[in-house]
Amino acid sequence: MSRLRHASDRAFTIVAYGSIFLMVAALGIILGPMILRGSTAVIFRGTVEWRRMQLERFERGDPERLREELEAVTAARAPLYAKLEEFQQGLDAERQIAAARRIFREYRDEMQARGLERQTIAQYRRDLRQVRDALTAAYETQDAVEALAHLDAADAWRGDERFMGTVAEEYFRRVDAYRQVVRSVDLERREVYLEDLNEVREALAQLLGPLPGDPPPALPMNQYGATRWDQAEPALQRLLYRVEWEPADNGEMLVQRLVPRRKAFEGTVLAGLFDVVEQDITSMLNPRWTFYPQFFTDPTRSNHFFGGIGDEVLGTLLLTLVCMLIATPLGIVSAAYLAEAREDHLFVRVLRTCINSLAGVPSIVFGLFGLAFFVLWFLPGGALIPRFEVAGRAFGPVNWPGFGLSRESSILAGGLTLAVLVLPVIIRASEEAIRAVPQTYKEASLALGAGRLRAFVTVILPAALPGILTGIILSLSRAAGETAPILFTAVFAIGPRPGSVTQPTAALSYGSFMIATADNIGPMVPHKQYGMIMTLILLVLVLNVLAILLRSRAARKLRGQ
Amino acid sequence: MGRRMTQLNDHPAASIARASRALTLTPGQDLAGYILSLAGRMVVLTITSTSILSILLIFYFVIRESLPFLSEWGAGELIVGREWYPTARPASFGGLPLIVGSLYVTGIAILIAGPLGILAAALLSDIVSFRVRQWAKPIIELLAAIPSVAYGFFAILLVAPWLQETLGMDSGRNALNAGVMLAIMALPTIVSISEDSLTAVGRELREASYGLGATRAETVLKVVIPAGRGGIIAAVILGIMRAIGETMVVWMAAGNAAAIPSPWYDLSSSVRTMTATIAAEMGETPRHTDHYYALFAIGALLLGFTFVLNMVSDYFLGRSRRTGRAKVGK
Numbered sequence: 080m081s082r083l084r085h086a087s088d089r090a091f092t093i094v095a096y097g098s099i100f101l102m103v104a105a106l107g108i109i110l111g112p113m114i115l116r117g118s119t120a121v122i123f124r125g126t127v128e129w130r131r132m133q134l135e136r137f138e139r140g141d142p143e144r145l146r147e148e149l150e151a152v153t154a155a156r157a158p159l160y161a162k163l164e165e166f167q168q169g170l171d172a173e174r175q176i177a178a179a180r181r182i183f184r185e186y187r188d189e190m191q192a193r194g195l196e197r198q199t200i201a202q203y204r205r206d207l208r209q210v211r212d213a214l215t216a217a218y219e220t221q222d223a224v225e226a227l228a229h230l231d232a233a234d235a236w237r238g239d240e241r242f243m244g245t246v247a248e249e250y251f252r253r254v255d256a257y258r259q260v261v262r263s264v265d266l267e268r269r270e271v272y273l274e275d276l277n278e279v280r281e282a283l284a285q286l287l288g289p290l291p292g293d294p295p296p297a298l299p300m301n302q303y304g305a306t307r308w309d310q311a312e313p314a315l316q317r318l319l320y321r322v323e324w325e326p327a328d329n330g331e332m333l334v335q336r337l338v339p340r341r342k343a344f345e346g347t348v349l350a351g352l353f354d355v356v357e358q359d360i361t362s363m364l365n366p367r368w369t370f371y372p373q374f375f376t377d378p379t380r381s382n383h384f385f386g387g388i389g390d391e392v393l394g395t396l397l398l399t400l401v402c403m404l405i406a407t408p409l410g411i412v413s414a415a416y417l418a419e420a421r422e423d424h425l426f427v428r429v430l431r432t433c434i435n436s437l438a439g440v441p442s443i444v445f446g447l448f449g450l451a452f453f454v455l456w457f458l459p460g461g462a463l464i465p466r467f468e469v470a471g472r473a474f475g476p477v478n479w480p481g482f483g484l485s486r487e488s489s490i491l492a493g494g495l496t497l498a499v500l501v502l503p504v505i506i507r508a509s510e511e512a513i514r515a516v517p518q519t520y521k522e523a524s525l526a527l528g529a530g531r532l533r534a535f536v537t538v539i540l541p542a543a544l545p546g547i548l549t550g551i552i553l554s555l556s557r558a559a560g561e562t563a564p565i566l567f568t569a570v571f572a573i574g575p576r577p578g579s580v581t582q583p584t585a586a587l588s589y590g591s592f593m594i595a596t597a598d599n600i601g602p603m604v605p606h607k608q609y610g611m612i613m614t615l616i617l618l619v620l621v622l623n624v625l626a627i628l629l630r631s632r633a634a635r636k637l638r639g640q
Numbered sequence: 641m642g643r644r645m646t647q648l649n650d651h652p653a654a655s656i657a658r659a660s661r662a663l664t665l666t667p668g669q670d671l672a673g674y675i676l677s678l679a680g681r682m683v684v685l686t687i688t689s690t691s692i693l694s695i696l697l698i699f700y701f702v703i704r705e706s707l708p709f710l711s712e713w714g715a716g717e718l719i720v721g722r723e724w725y726p727t728a729r730p731a732s733f734g735g736l737p738l739i740v741g742s743l744y745v746t747g748i749a750i751l752i753a754g755p756l757g758i759l760a761a762a763l764l765s766d767i768v769s770f771r772v773r774q775w776a777k778p779i780i781e782l783l784a785a786i787p788s789v790a791y792g793f794f795a796i797l798l799v800a801p802w803l804q805e806t807l808g809m810d811s812g813r814n815a816l817n818a819g820v821m822l823a824i825m826a827l828p829t830i831v832s833i834s835e836d837s838l839t840a841v842g843r844e845l846r847e848a849s850y851g852l853g854a855t856r857a858e859t860v861l862k863v864v865i866p867a868g869r870g871g872i873i874a875a876v877i878l879g880i881m882r883a884i885g886e887t888m889v890v891w892m893a894a895g896n897a898a899a900i901p902s903p904w905y906d907l908s909s910s911v912r913t914m915t916a917t918i919a920a921e922m923g924e925t926p927r928h929t930d931h932y933y934a935l936f937a938i939g940a941l942l943l944g945f946t947f948v949l950n951m952v953s954d955y956f957l958g959r960s961r962r963t964g965r966a967k968v969g970k
Contacts, residue, residue, distance in 0.1 A: 084855050084858070085855060087855070087857055088855035088856050088857040088858070090857075091856070091857035091860070091861070092763075092767060092856065092857070094759060095759050095760065095762060095763035095767055096763060096767075098756045098757075098759040098760040098763065099760050099763055099764070099768075099776055101756065102760060102779070102780060102783060102827060102831075103776075103779055105783065105824050105827075106779060106782060106783055109786070109790075109791070109794050109824070110786070112794075112798060113790065113793065113794060113798075408687075409687055409690050412684055412687040412688065413687060413688040413690065413691060415684070416684050416685070416687075416688040417688070429692065430688065430689075430691060430692060432951075432954065433691045433692045433694075433695045434691045435950055435954055436695050436947055436950050437691055437694055437695050437698075439878075439881050439885075439946050439947070439949070439950040440695075440698060440885075440943060440946060440947075441881075441884070441885025441886075441887070441915060441942055441943070441946055442788075442885065442886075442887055443885070443887040443915045443918050443919055443939070443942070444698070444702060444885070444939050444942055444943050444946075445698075446918070446919070446922075447702055447705070447918065447922070447935070447936060447939040448697070448698045448701055448702055450922070451701040451702065451704070451705045451936070452697060452698075452701045455927070456701075499694045499698075502690065502691060502694065503691070506691065530677075531677075532680060553785075556785055557785075559787075560785075560786075560787025560788070560789070560790070561787070561788075562787070562788065562789045562887070562888050563788075563887040563888060563915070563919055566919055566922070566923060567922050567923060588787055588789045589789075591789050591790070591793055592789050592792065592793075592888060592892065595792070595793045595796060595797060595892065596796065596892060608793075608797065609797075612789070612790055612793045615787055615789070615790060616786065616787070616790050619785055619786065619787055620782065620785070620786075623781065623782055623785045624782075627778045627781065
């Protein structure tokens with residue numbers, strides 16, 4: 080019996096320790112990954128595309144060194160693009176035909192520039208047309224023998240002195256290249272290749288930036304390749320493998336399977352491209368460890384694709400600043416009153432109940448209140464009590480002039496809402512701090528002839544200040560982290576930097592929510608997602624650790640150690 | 641000699657002796673001082689009343705904005721209606737799925753956080769040394785300080801994929817995910833308030849129990865926790881309030897399907913809470929429409945709910961404080 084009791088006692092102790100351990104583990108499991116992954120927003124391996132983007136979009140970096148780097152990178156990429164170009168010749172008939180027509184026009188221009196007569200040029204071009212048509216026919220056919228015959232026909236003109244040394248010489252280079260292609264590529268499978276080729280081109284553009292010869296893309300996010308090495312790796316994966324979905328054994332779920340793209344292009348010149356990319360990707364992108372502290376101050380670009388979180392940081396700081404400017408004085412005065420007041424007074428009891436209720440109001444209800452009160456009524460003005468009739472006599476409406484703001488969300492409205500939210504936090508912490516000051520301090524100062532106000536301001540307040548400061552810091556962190564109260568009162572997802580407190584703003588908390596739930600952009604920039612939440616967490620953690628340290632120091636000091 | 645004289649004249653006592661001010665106040669000065677201190681008190685009182693004013697304004701404005709809905713549709717629809725289709729034509733504003741959703745995730749959270757929190761509180765108050773306690777309390781405080789959006793972020797980007805891939809759930813955004821997150825968020829509240837009330841139980845009871853030969857587990861479970869039950873009940877109620885009023889985590893993690901889980905024990909079903917509904921829909925709702933008023937009515941319901949819970953927890957806290965004080969006093 081007694082052994083059982085001791086065993087159960089031991090078990091109880093272990094379970095209890097387990098509960099605390101769980102909590103500490105939860106803290107680590109929750110914060111660890113977010114902070115670790117978040118730090119990749121600031122420290123990461125930036126590629127040459129990153130440095131190009133920084134120079135072009137943020138005017139940061141050394142243009143001279145970038146130019147040298149770009150030259151080296153272009154040289155490294157050249158064989159790859161050459162292979163791509165060579166392969167495309169065989170496939171993309173339309174593109175090739177367009178090129179052939181372009182050369183034909185350019186030839187005329189060149190001859191005109193040389194000062195030849197119209198009739199001569201026309202005669203030259205009649206012959207050249209035969210070359211062009213033969214080449215075009217070769218491009219168009221899907222039969223290899225026929226294509227070779229057309230190529231031979233075109234080749235008959237090789238060495239003609241009217242064409243050699245001019246732009247038309249290009250035709251014969253193309254004839255050679257295409258002869259190569261016809262021998263290696265199965266022309267009948269052209270359509271199949273073309274589909275794959277488009278995917279390859281897309282993946283290449285994501286990896287290395289726009290392909291040479293392509294028109295510059297309109298969206299900034301398409302104007303650069305993988306700016307970060309951690310983005311380059313999935314892009315490389317997409318380039319090397321095609322994802323296929325196939326039903327699993329149970330027939331319900333689809334399972335993804337990676338198929339090497341190389342297989343599709345086996346035996347063609349393009350098969351070599353995959354080897355080249357895999358081997359030389361580092362020299363093509365030149366990744367280098369990069370420290371990017373401007374992440375915290377740079378404005379966002381291209382809907383969070385580039386840039387930092389400067390707007391969000393600024394918005395959060397402004398919101399908490401407005402909030403604290405209002406809540407701090409109100410809170411300290413209330414706390415001073417409560418600390419001095421007699422407990423059994425009815426007013427004090429009502430006051431305490433109200434403060435407790437205020438602390439228990441759900442944050443989303445603060446949001447509703449902020450919308451109905453600050454945004455729609457207090458700041459713009461309006462009717463407090465609508466017109467009503469009692470016993471046939473009309474009363475009201477009772478109007479409030481307001482401050483002339485529009486009925487839209489603003490930093491001011493958000494800050495005021497947050498101030499109401501943190502008021503109980505400040506009051507409780509400050510009251511505790513004031514009560515912790517020994518009664519003798521007050522008695523001594525009153526005995527020396529100080530009034531109650533003077534005793535409070537010059538003696539009690541300084542002694543209680545560390546504790547009050549702790550409360551202020553804690554409410555600051557609370558205000559910075561809240562999302563629900565500012566949803567309808569102060570924030571937007573993307574917009575200009577606010578010029579004054581009467582405008583809405585971006586904020587870290589809301590921004591983290593948006594970037595975590597937005598399906599279009601979020602998954603493309605995980606470093607940004609985690610970077611934003613990391614910034615918010617670090618802000619709150621630093622404030623809280625500061626508050627804890629301050630409080631333990633204050634407690635030691637008041638104990639006289 | 642001359643130097644000594646100057647020093648003597650500079651002495652504060654000397655200047656007081658030379659002072660021409662009368663030692664008694666004139667009636668005018670007396671009155672001015674009285675009025676000044678009265679005015680000061682009025683100012684302090686006015687500022688202090690901000691809290692009272694705030695809570696009154698919150699009630700007034702939230703209820704005022706929900707009245708148009710209540711007068712047109714009635715409170716019954718909001719509480720027992722099963723269809724929440726606010727943008728359909730004709731719209732229906734049945735709030736039951738939302739209320740059930742809120743209670744569902746809160747229930748999961750409290751079933752996890754309640755026992756765990758009370759155990760942890762007992763550990764902190766009765767088992768570990770002062771040093772460990774000094775370390776553990778700030779860590780629990782940090783858990784409380786992490787912004788709710790961070791918990792939500794963790795829930796959808798790390799927990800949800802894990803639930804989906806490892807446990808094979810259809811969607812990782814479900815009641816279980818949100819409930820576990822809410823449990824972690826409610827834990828600090830439950831632990832710190834329970835711990836306060838367990839510590840307040842006092843040495844005498846513990847020593848008496850040990851003196852009778854009880855083990856530590858028996859002392860904690862049969863003596864300390866029953867003695868501190870008022871505070872523990874208050875702590876659990878405050879934990880419930882924290883969970884039911886939480887917005888961001890449930891909005892992000894609970895899946896947002898306005899349906900009652902069926903079968904009821906299916907934790908992997910998607911639910912939608914009252915808070916998440918307000919947060920998700922208010923932004924896109926034109927002002928002063930039925931939908932807008934309905935969302936305010938949900939807010940009023942939530943406000944009333946937490947207000948009552950708060951009163952109950954205040955009652956239990958007050959009772960536990962009184963009994964604690966009585967025990968120490970006598």
